[in-house]
Amino acid sequence: MMEKLSRYNHFFQMVDTFRVVYNALSGAVVRMTPQHFDPLIEQGRSGEWQKLPGSVLGMLREGGMLVPGDMDELQKVRDRYREKRRATNTLSLTIAPTLDCNFACPYCYESRKPGKMDRKTRNQLLDFTRDKLETGGKLSVTWYGGEPLLVPDVVITLTNEMRKLASKKAATTDFSMVTNGYLLARPIAEKLSAAGVREVQVTLDGPPEIHDTRRKLRDGGATFTVILENLKNAVDLFETVRVRVNLDLENRHAWKRVKEILKEAKLLQHVKLSPGMVEVVSDTDASYRDACMDAGRFSDVLVNWMLESYHEGRRDALKLPRMPVCGAVSENAFVVSPDGALTKCWNDVGNPGKAIGHVSNPHGFNGNSEKWKNFNPVDWPECRDCDMLPICMGDCPDRLMRLGPGPACTRWKHCLREAVILHTLSRIKEEKHGKTG
Numbered sequence: 297m298m299e300k301l302s303r304y305n306h307f308f309q310m311v312d313t314f315r316v317v318y319n320a321l322s323g324a325v326v327r328m329t330p331q332h333f334d335p336l337i338e339q340g341r342s343g344e345w346q347k348l349p350g351s352v353l354g355m356l357r358e359g360g361m362l363v364p365g366d367m368d369e370l371q372k373v374r375d376r377y378r379e380k381r382r383a384t385n386t387l388s389l390t391i392a393p394t395l396d397c398n399f400a401c402p403y404c405y406e407s408r409k410p411g412k413m414d415r416k417t418r419n420q421l422l423d424f425t426r427d428k429l430e431t432g433g434k435l436s437v438t439w440y441g442g443e444p445l446l447v448p449d450v451v452i453t454l455t456n457e458m459r460k461l462a463s464k465k466a467a468t469t470d471f472s473m474v475t476n477g478y479l480l481a482r483p484i485a486e487k488l489s490a491a492g493v494r495e496v497q498v499t500l501d502g503p504p505e506i507h508d509t510r511r512k513l514r515d516g517g518a519t520f521t522v523i524l525e526n527l528k529n530a531v532d533l534f535e536t537v538r539v540r541v542n543l544d545l546e547n548r549h550a551w552k553r554v555k556e557i558l559k560e561a562k563l564l565q566h567v568k569l570s571p572g573m574v575e576v577v578s579d580t581d582a583s584y585r586d587a588c589m590d591a592g593r594f595s596d597v598l599v600n601w602m603l604e605s606y607h608e609g610r611r612d613a614l615k616l617p618r619m620p621v622c623g624a625v626s627e628n629a630f631v632v633s634p635d636g637a638l639t640k641c642w643n644d645v646g647n648p649g650k651a652i653g654h655v656s657n658p659h660g661f662n663g664n665s666e667k668w669k670n671f672n673p674v675d676w677p678e679c680r681d682c683d684m685l686p687i688c689m690g691d692c693p694d695r696l697m698r699l700g701p702g703p704a705c706t707r708w709k710h711c712l713r714e715a716v717i718l719h720t721l722s723r724i725k726e727e728k729h730g731k732t733g
């Protein structure tokens with residue numbers, strides 16, 4: 297049978313002595329000499345690649361870079377995406393027990409509202425969970441807000457109740473929390489951990505002189521010192537502690553100082569630090585638009601980040617991209633507001649006009665759910681023809697629907713080359729260490 301080169305191949309020159317081919321659909325990387333690489337980069341325009349040695353063709357076949365001539369790879373991408381979206385063995389809930397917050401961050405897109413999830417709504421949410429969770433499946437819950445630790449009683453009680461409910465259905469659980477970290481004092485952290493919260497994510501936007509001008513209390517008070525102290529006291533209680541650094545044009549290098557501070561505090565080896573991009577997603581934060589980076593600028597940050605990670609031997613920070621499937625377009629994923637309203641996208645939490653239904657009715661979703669159900673990046677001609685499609689899928693569905701391809705394109709478009717090369721170099725380093733013992 298005739299074979300063809302995959303449309304999702306990416307060719308990168310590494311050093312003088314060898315090259316890499318990366319396939320965005322399989323995720324495989326094949327290393328080769330320039331002599332074998334050069335006929336390939338013509339991508340079938342000449343048939344020269346067919347004369348490559350059988351061993352090289354075998355590697356390419358195994359890596360999904362060489363596929364049967366009649367294979368419809370676009371259909372394969374569609375099928376894989378559909379399958380992932382329809383998977384119902386995991387129920388993913390992002391729960392905002394309150395929309396109130398003790399912080400006043402300038403880039404926040406949420407409208408603050410006092411109040412918390414009441415007992416009636418909590419019971420309805422438990423019934424909803426019972427209905428949607430498959431026996432033997434998995435319950436994945438992310439506590440979110442507002443600031444969830446303003447109402448720790450709701451979080452702890454519901455986590456305990458949901459864990460028991462899941463156990464009756466022989467389902468596994470995975471509880472995590474996104475918090476600003478200010479109220480994560482040891483006694484609360486102990487209770488969260490005992491209830492089953494395994495992962496927390498806090499945010500530091502730079503050293504105190506930067507962080508405290510951005511992530512301040514509503515009365516303007518500083519928060520950095522308290523958060524760092526809380527981290528020191530709570531880090532041993534959770535399986536994973538993430539520290540995110542929200543970056544924009546003003547603080548785009550601040551992650552370096554956060555890293556140094558965490559190192560000085562002997563925390564760096566215990567946390568997963570990652571840079572994040574501040575984005576404007578609604579009218580609430582529209583005034584912040586000029587301060588934001590676009591994906592290209594943010595990719596420069598990521599390249600620096602990956603380079604440092606490579607030099608430090610931190611392979612976990614050099615993972616290759618995989619097909620992203622946002623909960624907003626997944627069948628069994630929901631965002632729950634304090635009043636029990638259900639939305640699909642995190643950006644819509646607390647927005648009644650965007651709700652798709654209510655926890656009291658697990659099967660009655662309204663017309664707002666249609667745009668998420670019908671979302672398909674392949675509907676955009678640019679995405680259909682894009683060689684990044686399997687690792688982008690329109691990236692954030694909300695962004696793609698609002699802005700279209702171009703502004704919505706994945707950051708990998710700007711830094712895939714560096715990611716693949718550094719990932720490969722780190723593998724080579726590891727293999728060498730393996731060999732020398």
Ligand code: SF4
Nearest residue numbers: 622624641642692694
């Ligand atoms: S659609 Fe975009 S903003 Fe909404 S939850 Fe998904 S990734 Fe986040």
Ligand code: SF4
Nearest residue numbers: 678679682688705706
């Ligand atoms: S959003 Fe951009 S990078 Fe992503 S698949 Fe579409 S065209 Fe490609």
